[in-house]
Amino acid sequence: MNAPNRRALVAVVALVLVAAAFGFAVLLGDRTTSGTAVPVQPTGSPADREAATTRDDVVRVGGDGARVLNTLRVATFDADYDAWEAVVTGDLLDSLRTGRTSSRERFLAAGTSTTGHVLAAAAEQVDADRGTATVLVALRVTAESATAPTETLVRVLVTVTRTADGWRLSGIAHAPVR
């Protein structure tokens, strides 16, 4: 598959904001991966255990990153946007930082908050040597504004890249219907 590129990533972010402006959710979710899960020691050879750990890491980071990038609330915009910046790297991080001020203005003017919840996540491809992986994430996104909340099922492709600080999202794009 083609890795989601930066343009697609930015498009997702823009889409979130556009969606908020029009009062419907197009964003994503939260999974059993964060916080409370107790890591299980994989079985097998050291190489197998390393591969299993890598798989679990990229799925956890990819799923949680997709949730974070689909969660942006009026009451906690700055904290949420900080979380966005914390889960991404590379060009995506640069574009988020560059667009922060304008995003805040548009988002707060639109007044719609979105919260993501991960329904399922799985690695499509893992390349530990190159430090990249692609993760499929299905999410439910709830949008809330002055009107009744709306829910949308969203599916995204996330590219994660290994950094000195661990795995981070380097790309995210909606999986198109085609």
Next chain:
Amino acid sequence: MGNRGLSKAGIVLALVLGGLPLTVLGADAARQPDNRAHVDRAETARAQARAVAIAEALFSYSSADLPAQRAEIADLITGDLVTQYTDLLDQAEKGVREQQVAFTSKVTHSGVRLLDPGKAEVLLFLTQSSTRPGEAPQSAGAQFVLTLVRGDSGWQQAKGSAIDLLGAR
């Protein structure tokens, strides 16, 4: 799902997903210690390919080949999914025949999240296109987890045993 429900946009998804009961999302299946997904790459690839083939076959059919479709699924699915899928076809059959609909499904992305000695779980993103005489084709997307049970001779002969629609309705 009545005949009336088989027209216009909602119909495609209804035919993909309608009638299949939700199953409970496996509680963090990926954290099982014997999960070989993306550890045993060859077996992961086989399970993935089989899941793609099953999903595309289940959701690709036309008014002209419904009997053949019913025969074909015997090699593709097992257990409760047989009943669920057969019920789905029963419900859809009248409308499909009347409207001469043909469905073609293509998995656009897939990922194996669990692979243990006897079972695999594969997350699939699927696009289903429908065509009717005199109308432009329509497409709709779906996402679900297909559970496979391994065949005696390997994942190439695995059968689908459950579909988790991830909250779609």
